[in-house]
Amino acid sequence: MAKDRLYYHDSKLCEFEADVISCEGPFEKEDGAGFWKVKLSPNAFYPESGGQPSDRGKVDDVDVIDVIEDEQGEVVVILGQEVAGKVSCLIDSARRFDLMQQHTGQHILSAAMERLFGYETIGFHLSEEYCTVDLDVDRLDESQADQAEDLANSIVFLDVPVRAEFVDDAKLASYELRKVPKVDSDIRIVSVEGFDNCPCGGTHVSRTGEIGLVKITRIDRAKGKVRIEVLCGGRALADYRRKNKQLASAATSLSIHPMELESQVGRILSQLKESKKSLQEASTRLMEYDSARIWDEAERVSGVKVIVYDAGQGGMDFAKQFALKLVSNPSTAAAIGASGPDTAYLVVARSQDLGLDASAVFKAAITSLEGKGGGNKAMAQGGGAKLGGLAAALEEAKMALLEQIG
Ligand SMILES: [Zn+2]
Numbered sequence: 001m002a003k004d005r006l007y008y009h010d011s012k013l014c015e016f017e018a019d020v021i022s023c024e025g026p027f028e029k030e031d032g033a034g035f036w037k038v039k040l041s042p043n044a045f046y047p048e049s050g051g052q053p054s055d056r057g058k059v060d061d062v063d064v065i066d067v068i069e070d071e072q073g074e075v076v077v078i079l080g081q082e083v084a085g086k087v088s089c090l091i092d093s094a095r096r097f098d099l100m101q102q103h104t105g106q107h108i109l110s111a112a113m114e115r116l117f118g119y120e121t122i123g124f125h126l127s128e129e130y131c132t133v134d135l136d137v138d139r140l141d142e143s144q145a146d147q148a149e150d151l152a153n154s155i156v157f158l159d160v161p162v163r164a165e166f167v168d169d170a171k172l173a174s175y176e177l178r179k180v181p182k183v184d185s186d187i188r189i190v191s192v193e194g195f196d197n198c199p200c201g202g203t204h205v206s207r208t209g210e211i212g213l214v215k216i217t218r219i220d221r222a223k224g225k226v227r228i229e230v231l232c233g234g235r236a237l238a239d240y241r242r243k244n245k246q247l248a249s250a251a252t253s254l255s256i257h258p259m260e261l262e263s264q265v266g267r268i269l270s271q272l273k274e275s276k277k278s279l280q281e282a283s284t285r286l287m288e289y290d291s292a293r294i295w296d297e298a299e300r301v302s303g304v305k306v307i308v309y310d311a312g313q314g315g316m317d318f319a320k321q322f323a324l325k326l327v328s329n330p331s332t333a334a335a336i337g338a339s340g341p342d343t344a345y346l347v348v349a350r351s352q353d354l355g356l357d358a359s360a361v362f363k364a365a366i367t368s369l370e371g372k373g374g375g376n377k378a379m380a381q382g383g384g385a386k387l388g389g390l391a392a393a394l395e396e397a398k399m400a401l402l403e404q405i406g
Pocket of ligand 1: 050103107199200201202
């Protein structure tokens with residue numbers, strides 16, 4: 001009978017002796033490894049159920065891979081080796097305690113949400129990394145989250161007893177329950193004294209003080225409902241430590257106090273925006289000046305000013321602007337190169353009054369950059385990863401232009 005599971009009566013029992021009732025196998029996992037399905041009597045391993053992950057540990061020094069509930073509702077321990085007879089069982093107590101902190105913390109927070117705002121919990125999922133609670137409401141603002149956190153933590157700080165018991169119908173009727181039981185026999189009620197009664201088959205701490213802290217770390221809205229992420233106890237401490245380190249490191253790199261970070265980041269971002277704008281304006285002015293000078297100095301070949309130029313550091317837009325500025329003059333053909341961090345760019349363009357084919361020139365030159373791109377007779381552009389090939393590409397472009405001019 002389900003009630004025989006030892007964790008129902010003592011969630012801190014992590015060492016026990018058992019008889020192997022059955023050991024079926026070997027079965028084959030996806031990776032080809034064999035596994036055995038073991039039933040124990042008595043059993044204290046928690047199988048994955050009710051949103052809580054299964055226990056880990058050892059059976060006679062064999063690692064527990066998983067613990068599941070079969071179709072008959074019996075607990076099956078999955079092992080990588082066969083076992084028989086009397087066995088010594090050990091549950092990973094740190095993992096169990098962590099899951100108990102999260103699960104009991106969730107009960108208290110769910111009860112707080114319902115007491116304060118009438119928001120019902122409609123989903124709960126607990127994993128090794130996170131714990132989420134789904135609320136039957138379409139939005140939860142930060143101040144509500146704070147209030148629910150405060151109420152939940154006040155129950156933690158009061159350190160009241162948490163009890164679990166199987167109840168008969170008469171006893172069940174005496175409880176004011178937060179939610180309706182999903183089963184109609186062997187109903188187990190988990191009570192946080194004076195605060196919450198909830199049907200649940202999970203493992204829980206024995207006093208609320210063991211939870212340490214309840215912290216909501218994220219509020220998401222999806223499909224018209226609210227999902228919150230919650231961290232309790234050791235997980236909340238680890239998260240606090242990590243965030244503190246991140247804040248301290250960010251503050252150190254800015255040479256400010258961590259408490260000033262929020263205001264300083266806002267100031268730095270607006271400064272950065274201003275600087276970008278100024279830099280853009282200065283680059284445009286410089287490019288205009290450079291292009292005018294280069295055009296003036298360029299010699300004519302059969303009446304056409306042929307300009308082949310490496311414009312240095314810059315992206316495709318920069319090279320394009322440069323080329324367009326040059327060919328805004330009449331009878332001008334230009335091949336402009338520029339280099340980004342991992343790409344070299346080439347733009348070939350000619351004035352509207354010329355019949356040259358910029359696309360053909362570009363195609364002849366871009367192979368030197370091992371690149372790609374394209375365009376039309378008036379302008380073609382592209383880039384390639386061979387940064388060292390830019391000089392050769394420009395030389396190719398020059399030759400192709402001169403050939404077309406004849
Ligand atoms: Zn529960």
